[in-house]
Amino acid sequence: MENFYALIMAGGGGTRLWPLSRKDRPKQMLPLVGERTLFQMALDRLQPLLPPERILVVTGRDQVAQLQADAPQLPAENFIVEPFGQNTAPAVGLAAAHVQQRNPEAVLAVLTADHYIANEEKFRRVLQVSVQVARDDYIVTLGISPTYPATGYGYIKRGEPLTELDGFHIYHAEGFTEKPNRETAAQFLLSGLYSWNSGMFIFQVRQLMEEYARQQPAMRTLLTRIQAAVGQEAYADVLSQLWPQMPRLSIDYAVMEGAQRMAVIPVEMGWSDVGSWASLFDVLEGDEDGNVTQGENPKHIHLDTRDTLIVSDRVVATIGLRDLVIVDTEDVLFVCPRERSQDVRQIVERLRKSGDETYL
């Protein structure tokens, strides 16, 4: 595993965990599960597999200081800073350019900073298997076995079996589908051939760069010029000059969907994108009444309350509640039924339209 590198994508924002997540405190910076932030947990689970020197983070200017403070073990030069957010194809390309400059033989795993994985040991095993497959010139995607007809994820269809390693079945990846409608999602689920796209990819950097060259030649040209400046005095100038010219494309659309040798490894490892208060509830362990309490020293005194998520740093007393979400932050209190927690986006949207940025 000596040429193996990991890249944590930590540029995200997102409003689905409002009011805890904010513009300047996105989801990955929150200690949602236990006391470590999701970003720290993403690093922690890699620790047995590779040294900090081979873990890179790509993020934005506003977030890099906090992320560095959260991960003092990483070398400063491993934080790749985007001048401004440009979707995932430029972000991965930029980080890949850095990695290739350091090690032309590198195998890189693109990983997420704000997802939860319950079975970390299995995660590390599937990563090791992925590296082996990537060395055979495959771009490997980790597919999450779907549990319901989700319309919020992309799907990967598996084709012919490729091989089996360490108990994992590896398949040719036959195609990517962006977020489907509910009918299509239900068909996908029934067919048994589709996995959710976890956003985790493993590949040889050399091979990825070839795909950029073949499918996104303009982007590849820009990346080559940036790569030549890595470690040079001119780097910052070159980057800020060329970055705005990058097309705002996702890595799925720009590269993965059209890549020539794609593999998918379906894996069940207790993955969650923690994309709503309801999904945080699912991830956390409840008490005997099914209530979940998360926060610094929260105390839940309750009478007949069940299956309720409470995020608070203080005393919360409840009577007779069912399936509710209560999120109690310093300046905003949010209460809603668990099954409607996705609708928090509408509240955020309304705040945004009102022009009041205080609570965003």
Place this chain on the structure above:
Amino acid sequence: MENFYALIMAGGGGTRLWPLSRKDRPKQMLPLVGERTLFQMALDRLQPLLPPERILVVTGRDQVAQLQADAPQLPAENFIVEPFGQNTAPAVGLAAAHVQQRNPEAVLAVLTADHYIANEEKFRRVLQVSVQVARDDYIVTLGISPTYPATGYGYIKRGEPLTELDGFHIYHAEGFTEKPNRETAAQFLLSGLYSWNSGMFIFQVRQLMEEYARQQPAMRTLLTRIQAAVGQEAYADVLSQLWPQMPRLSIDYAVMEGAQRMAVIPVEMGWSDVGSWASLFDVLEGDEDGNVTQGENPKHIHLDTRDTLIVSDRVVATIGLRDLVIVDTEDVLFVCPRERSQDVRQIVERLRKSGDETYL
């Protein structure tokens, strides 16, 4: 109305509006309806009727400083301080002793500090009528026309009509009943003969003292000795020596139930004892979705939320709630269905038993 005095009973505690009301911040000190506290509102509605010099307050040592700060218009000597809480018969007796010392011809209205009255003009009219009836040697009680078979109030049965004044029907009072069970309460409601005991009484002080002498001679003896010391240097010593000997009886039980000439005036004036979060909700005006917001600069951003009470000083965002109570204080958050808001006492009881007084 020149011999007319009012006494505000402001010694109460109570846990039914926890977590807003606390040991050191009882209900009457809270600005529950608008920006004035219930105690201040009790004074405000008397203002057109009599000068501050003739309004007295009976309260405990712990509360007198705050009440004085809330009512700077009252003379300091009008705050009658109980050495410690001893139920209402000693409290009323003590205040009556003071009033009689000042004016042997006084008519005194015993009023509550922590109730809400929507129709203040009618309240003042019924008080004026009560004073007239009291001058005919009646102890007058204000009866609230019941709207449901409440088990939490005492009831007064009316007897023969006595007279009619300014549109109010005055009756002989035939008897007092302590808090009945639900069946009895339902019968009372159906009969049309019963009023809730509001705890408001109007009487000539001389006549009340005669009833003490007749029914509670031991208490009358103690009160006479205290009365003799009013305005003397020895007052504090006399009071602290005799007060512990007072029997802990309610004024209803000790005097009213056995009084010889009792009258009751049933009145509808939008009275509420604000005895639960649900009853506060009933008293306050809702927005177009029936939601009630109370607090300092609260802001309720909501989506499909209806008939919900929010007590908070900050931003509260809600989605899809119905008939809920949300009380957001500095150190405790309380959430429960409106119809269960009485059960907050069980939470308080549990806290008390746990030995942790922090949140009481």
